[in-house]
Amino acid sequence: MHMRKKEATILLVDDDDDILFSARLSLKKHFTKFITTNNPKTILNLIASETVDVALLDMNYHRGFEDGKEGLYWLKQIKEISPETTILLMTAFGSVNLAVEAIKQGASDFVLKPWDTEKLYASVLAGVELARSKRKNTQLEAIQNNKNKDFLQKTEHLIGKSPAMTKAISMLQKVAPTDANILILGENGTGKYVFAKEIHLQSHRKNQPFIHVDLGALNENLFESELFGYAKGAFTDANKDSIGRFELAKGGTIFLDEIGNLPLHLQSKLLTVIQNRKVTRLGEAIERAIDVRIICATNADIHKMVEDQNFRQDLLYRINTIELNLPALRDRKEDILLLAMHFLKQMSAKYRKTIQGFTKEVIQRLEAYHWPGNIRELEHMVERAVIITEGQELGTDDFYFSTDKSTPIATDNLNLEATEKALIQSALDKHQGNMSRAAKDLGITRTALYRRLDKHQL
Ligand SMILES: Nc1ncnc2c1ncn2[C@@H]1O[C@H](COP(=O)(O)OP(=O)(O)OP(=O)(O)O)[C@@H](O)[C@H]1O
Secondary structure: OOOOOEEEEEEEEOOOHHHHHHHHHHHOOOEEEEEEEOOHHHHHHHHHHOOOOEEEEEOOOOOOOOOOHHHHHHHHHHHHHOOOOEEEEEEEOOOHHHHHHHHHOOOOEEEEEOOOHHHHHHHHHHHHHHHHHHHHHHHHHHHHHOOOHHHOOOOOOOOOOOHHHHHHHHHHHHHOOOOOOEEEEOOOOOOHHHHHHHHHHOOOOOOOOEEEEEOOOOOHHHHHHHHHEEOOOOOOOOOOOEEOHHHHOOOOEEEEEOHHHOOHHHHHHHHHHHHHOEEEOEOOOOEEEOOOEEEEEEOOOHHHHHHOOOOOHHHHHHHOOEEEEOOOHHHOOHHHHHHHHHHHHHHHHHOOOOOOEEOHHHHHHHHHOOOOOHHHHHHHHHHHHHHHOOOOEEOHHHOOOOOOOOOOOOOOOOOHHHHHHHHHHHHHHHOOOOHHHHHHHHOOOHHHHHHHHHHOOO
């Protein structure tokens, strides 16, 4: 009977090379990966640098010492570094008491030497399943602690038929199944998150975690502990070991959002991690391998940042194997109505209303508007309109275009007054009516701004 091998990493530790050889022989047609060592001192490195499902550990080393103390010692060490790894002990007939002691200390089962091949296989298989479910639970638990809902997957449907969007979607489909690092560029609300998630869902990692980290929201002091984790006692409040986001994403995808906001000194830390594919928890000396796909996103002009030496070029090269540009909504007018209809359907269902569509006038305005907040803004606008409308169709009264009065600065009209008015209006839009910020951006005082608002009747 031909069986498919199970994806699993098995670590075999025995100081007798013959035993290593025959254990491997017994198991190799069932599992994909084996690591063997006859030197227990290498166990810790191996276990930290690989995701080991099952460790088959000999109880007795150095011929002559049969008390098994050393086996127990290594057992404890493995448990500490990789609590999810299932540990099976190999022990000679007659040391059953020792095996019982080992199980008390966290081993899952023991295998008597010489073993029965079928029994050995059954124990290892059960061990692999156990490790899997434990790993899933730890990840889930950690994710719940982080209030990170990204683990609960949901497929987003990408809407868009414009050439720019079609191109972005076909690029996504091409690169998603590869393990290439991807940098997604686009203004706020253009769908960077949705794209990152979709790349993950269309990759072979789809059943593993997708971890979203908003670097823009991450306090600088927390950067390392959040991303790389920490050991108990690493700092005052570290009262227990904590797993970092990179480790959480093990086997899956990490989405580093707003990468452009990362200060230079943290950029170099991130670079080291990406280069070595290893993380070290704060306060710990063990390097842990991370098998993680990296997707980054930013709305900043990252190439300009590199030019201005605000972003490390070597880091950019690491993260932008593939660059995906998401077009602004104003540059793909064909998609506006399509998206508006999509949101209309969604929101009508949500608010239990039956609304047929948009008036002609509204459609024209939607298509002419410059959408500084892109798709997110459109979504909010439609939601709001659905809530307040009393009709069957959404009309101009149901919409509030924040820039109704604005005229984009046109170079064919260089009239100073008109340009000043347009500039002020864009500053107000940009800062959503926040006077202090708009004034600061314009380089004038708040009082001066109020005066001009009066003057231009804004
Ligand atoms: N192609 C699309 N089809 C349908 N909805 C979309 C599409 N792209 C984005 N959206 C919706 O638009 C909103 C904004 O998307 P998203 O959060 O991915 O943008 P973003 O670029 O990550 O924004 P920010 O930079 O502000 O974080 C979301 O509600 C998302 O569901």
